[in-house]
Amino acid sequence: MKKSLYLLLAATLIFSACTKPHHLKKGIWRGVLTTKNGDGIPFNFEIKDTGGHKQMVIFNGTERFKVDSIKQDGDSVFIKMPLFDSEFKLQFADHGLQGKWIKHLGQKDVAMDFNAKPGLDYRFFKHAKEPRIVTGRWSAIFEGDKPDTTVAEFKQSGDNVTGTFLTTTGDYRYLEGTVHGGKLLLSCFDGGHAFLFKADLKGRDTLVNGQFFAGYTSKTAWNAVRNEKAKLPDAYSLTALTPGYKKLDFSFPDVNGKKVSLSDPQFKDKVVIVEIMGSWCPNCMDQTAYLVDYYKKYHSRGVEVLGLAYERTKDFNKSKASLEREIQHFNIPYPLLITGYTNDKKETAASLPAISNFIGFPTTLIIDKSGNVRKIYAGFSGPGTGNYYTEFIAGFEKLTDDLLAEKTHG
Known part of the structure; x- marks a missing residue:
């Protein structure tokens, strides 16, 4: 009996050792x-x-x-x-x-x-091989894109490289990687997108054989040349009002089902910022984070903010769940409206006929106290773009100050 008990205890100890919980x-x-x-x-x-x-x-x-x-x-x-x-x-x-x-x-x-x-703190290589220098500004061309629509900015310390690619519809956020000999490697994962950029440095001023991987299947060729004067077109010049329109008109429900439109009393005689966005869009998240602080700064002075959400589904409850996560994450104090349209750019354009040449998310409309659309800003240069971001903030807030100083007409 004792022998059987000892065998049972031994087996239990062995089993416990083999099934030690993971941490x-x-x-x-x-x-x-x-x-x-x-x-x-x-x-x-x-x-x-x-x-x-x-x-x-x-x-x-x-x-x-x-x-x-x-x-x-x-x-x-x-x-x-x-x-x-x-x-x-x-x-x-x-x-x-x-x-x-x-x-x-x-x-x-x-x-x-x-x-x-x-226990591994390196991103690509534990030890990089004779890194070459990529610091600076570059003109990049991605397969299928027109020239002068993408600018790359890189900063390098040793073999470590940070930076981003800026486009007319937004930036690729915070990229980080290395230069391994004559090879540039950059990556990013933010929970929404997984990016990998690879290229060979030819001489000092040319990046060739570039490949951009996005998610599981997407793969795009790209090349770049060093160009310290590279710049994107003015983001306020890319999207405009359709001829014959001065105002924006819509009526969409918020996450609680309450219909909201710009004709509501809360927007009367106010400067209104309308963000065309989606919870799936990382650039939109960067802009939302900024607009939350912007709202706190300007709301008491007569500014309202609205988000028009174009989700990946027309299912109201699924869209609501996604937007409620965003509202909670950023503590958003202004309404997000569920448009009922998807993130297909054609659907967005059809839902807002006052807008001409809608090119992407986010797009921001600045409306004056008389209800007229005064400016439309396409894309967003987020905090990963450095000076571009600070320059955007300075210009956007100056425009707000100027519109607040205007007297209403009529």
């Missing part, structure tokens, strides 16, 4: 998403303990993107992104994590293989 290690990790053709999109993140709960902090340049929804069930880990409606479904394996990043696109899901290892 998500604190510290720096290196994660890699895999594209369809096998290229890896790397990024670094930190796992922290905050208030007794695990927190993931994703690094892209100077950006620190915090993720608080982390759940562990046995050897499985589930990480829900606070924005963009995506998530990780992972398992502990091979001294790290592996599984899928799943992006929900309204009518379908797209998944990418993912693996991560703790």
Whole structure:
């Protein structure tokens, strides 16, 4: 009897040792998403303990993107992104994590293989090979685009490179990577988009054989030449009012179902900012973060802000759920309206006939106290663009001050 008991205890101890629970290690990790053709999109993140709960902090340049929804069930880990409606479904394996990043696109899901290892603080290479210099401004051309529609800005310290690509419809946010000999490698993961840029440096002033990977399948060729005078067209010149229109007219419900239109009393004699946006759009998120602070600064002086959301689905409840996550994340104090249209640019143009040449998200309309559309700003140069962002803020707020100083007519 005793012998049987000892055998049972020994078996229990052995089983317990073999099934020792996994713990998500604190510290720096290196994660890699895999594209369809096998290229890896790397990024670094930190796992922290905050208030007794695990927190993931994703690094892209100077950006620190915090993720608080982390759940562990046995050897499985589930990480829900606070924005963009995506998530990780992972398992502990091979001294790290592996599984899928799943992006929900309204009518379908797209998944990418993912693996991560703790204790690795490098992005592409542990030791870079004889880095060459890419610091400065470049004119870039992506396959299918017209010239002078993309500008690249890079800053380099040793082999580490940060920067972004700016386009007429927005920027590629915070990119980070390296120069490995004559090869430039940059990546970004923000919960909504996974980007990888690769190119060869030919001589000092030319980037050739460029490839841009976005998500699981997208792949686009690009090249660039160094050009310190490169600049984009004026963002206020790209989208205009349709001839015969002076005002914007719409009536869409907010997340509670209440219809809102510019003819409502709360907008009378006010400067109104209308942001055409979507919860799926990272540039829109950068603009929303700015507009929240802008609203706090200008609302008491007579400014109102509205967001018109064009989601990936026409399902009101699905759109509502996505927008409520955004409202909570940014503490948005102004209304976001659910248009009932998708993010197809043709649908956006059809829903707002007063706008001509709608080119992308976000687009911002500045309306004066008489209800007339005075300016339309296409795209958004976010905080990852450095001076472009500060210059936008200065110009946008000067325009606001000027419109507030005007007297209403009629």
